[in-house]
Amino acid sequence: MVSFFQQAKALDRDDVLAGFRNDFYHADDHLIYLDGNSLGRLPAATASWMEDVIKNQWGRDLIQSWNNHWFHLPQRLAAKLAALIGAQADEVFIGDSTSINFYKLAFAALKHQAGKKNILTDNLNFPSDYYLLQGLISESFPQHRLMLVQSADGIVMDNESLAKSLDAQTALLTLSHVTFKSSFMYDMAKVNALAQTYDVPVLWDLSHAAGAVPLHLNRDQAQLAVGCTYKYLNGGPGSPAFLYVSKAMQQKMVNPNWGWMGHSQPFEFDFNYQKAANTAGFAVGTPHILSLAAIEPGLLLMEKAGMERLFAKSRALSVFFQEMIQQKLEPIGFKFASPNHPDQRGSHISLRHPEGFRISKALIQPEKGVKPIIPDFRPPDNIRFGIAPLYNSFTDLCACVERLESIVLNKEYEAFNTIKEAVT
Numbered sequence: 140m141v142s143f144f145q146q147a148k149a150l151d152r153d154d155v156l157a158g159f160r161n162d163f164y165h166a167d168d169h170l171i172y173l174d175g176n177s178l179g180r181l182p183a184a185t186a187s188w189m190e191d192v193i194k195n196q197w198g199r200d201l202i203q204s205w206n207n208h209w210f211h212l213p214q215r216l217a218a219k220l221a222a223l224i225g226a227q228a229d230e231v232f233i234g235d236s237t238s239i240n241f242y243k244l245a246f247a248a249l250k251h252q253a254g255k256k257n258i259l260t261d262n263l264n265f266p267s268d269y270y271l272l273q274g275l276i277s278e279s280f281p282q283h284r285l286m287l288v289q290s291a292d293g294i295v296m297d298n299e300s301l302a303k304s305l306d307a308q309t310a311l312l313t314l315s316h317v318t319f320k321s322s323f324m325y326d327m328a329k330v331n332a333l334a335q336t337y338d339v340p341v342l343w344d345l346s347h348a349a350g351a352v353p354l355h356l357n358r359d360q361a362q363l364a365v366g367c368t369y370k371y372l373n374g375g376p377g378s379p380a381f382l383y384v385s386k387a388m389q390q391k392m393v394n395p396n397w398g399w400m401g402h403s404q405p406f407e408f409d410f411n412y413q414k415a416a417n418t419a420g421f422a423v424g425t426p427h428i429l430s431l432a433a434i435e436p437g438l439l440l441m442e443k444a445g446m447e448r449l450f451a452k453s454r455a456l457s458v459f460f461q462e463m464i465q466q467k468l469e470p471i472g473f474k475f476a477s478p479n480h481p482d483q484r485g486s487h488i489s490l491r492h493p494e495g496f497r498i499s500k501a502l503i504q505p506e507k508g509v510k511p512i513i514p515d516f517r518p519p520d521n522i523r524f525g526i527a528p529l530y531n532s533f534t535d536l537c538a539c540v541e542r543l544e545s546i547v548l549n550k551e552y553e554a555f556n557t558i559k560e561a562v563t
């Protein structure tokens with residue numbers, strides 16, 4: 140019988156995207172990084188790219204760089220990102236954080252739907268999105284209420300439950316396209332069509348989807364979306380986020396934060412606000428040029444690899460991972476906590492184990508001579524494994540399963556405590 144390791148070797152040999160691993164910086168060639176869904180790796184080109192931005196554009200050319208390089212940088216990046224997510228350039232804005240952009244669009248959508256009082260989401264969504272909605276209700280929309288559609292198993296959601304909760308009182312439906320814990324992926328076209336029958340705008344959070352799965356926002360009739368660039372897009376820690384407003388919605392959505400960078404002519408220094416056209420009106424203050432500039436090398440790699448090819452590899456990796464998990468890890472106490480069918484998954488896999496936290500520590504800090512593996516942990520007991528097809532291989536996943544097996548069989552996790560650091 141061919142071992143998983145032999146299979147992995149053969150799959151890596153046939154992998155047309157394998158070469159992209161060398162387009163990233165590897166300080167420790169033995170480290171296996173399975174957390175690209177939280178912070179993508181550093182593209183090899185980014186350091187010298189940033190040296191140019193810092194030394195030449197800022198240091199040498201000073202303020203002239205606003206005209207020569209910086210003022211139109213957000214739009215230039217937005218055009219590249221738009222192509223990746225199936226949108227038009229002037230439907231995308233890059234800047235601020237995902238949370239801030241979520242606030243802008245949720246506020247705008249609720250204003251537009253004044254008269255309807257229900258805000259609908261699910262219990263698989265990301266906490267920041269709940270908090271923002273709670274804050275909007277508390278501070279600006281006191282008549283509204285937040286309703287959560289419940290997933291029975293905490294892993295998947297069925298469209299029927301969603302359909303039952305939508306009605307003429309629903310002002311906004313907001314969902315993560317790929318959910319952060321279980322990796323469940325909604326069928327975007329179906330959900331949009333369903334919501335449209337009730338005239339409900341859908342605000343998608345694409346943080347775990349952008350750069351992870353093919354997105355066709357225009358084709359799938361998406362109206363509103365936000366997302367991150369520091370996860371699968373490898374833009375760097377805290378890199379600026381994006382938002383999307385479809386052409387048809389642009390007349391109806393007003394950014395609640397009226398800043399000068401969202402003005403149609405900021406350098407006229409006029410006393411009265413005039414909203415800029417398209418998504419340019421969703422800018423607020425001066426763009427974060429250094430962190431914006433760092434996004435470009437990652438986008439260029441995505442462009443070169445192509446989203447369809449990337450997702451095909453991600454799927455093959457996750458199916459292989461699942462097979463190994465079923466054979467080797469489920470019998471020793473791990474539970475598969477992502478959807479069983481790859482059509483319903485994004486690009487990460489969650490495993491549950493009562494000792495999940497200490498197991499993840501043991502993966503990260505192994506004994507000398509054993510490859511460290513970095514996943515992340517989400518309470519109460521989920522270990523998440525991000526699969527980034529630009530730099531992860533089949534042998535990476537094989538090594539990961541082997542380590543999980545040995546950590547549990549040898550009770551290696553007992554050497555670790557349960558003290559959590561600020562970021563897990």
Ligand SMILES: *Cc1c(COP(=O)(O)O)cnc(C)c1O
Nearest residue numbers: 236237238265315319344346347
């Ligand atoms: C990572 C993530 C965020 C992060 O928001 P920030 O404002 O960048 O901190 C938001 N939503 C989802 C679904 C995420 O996965």
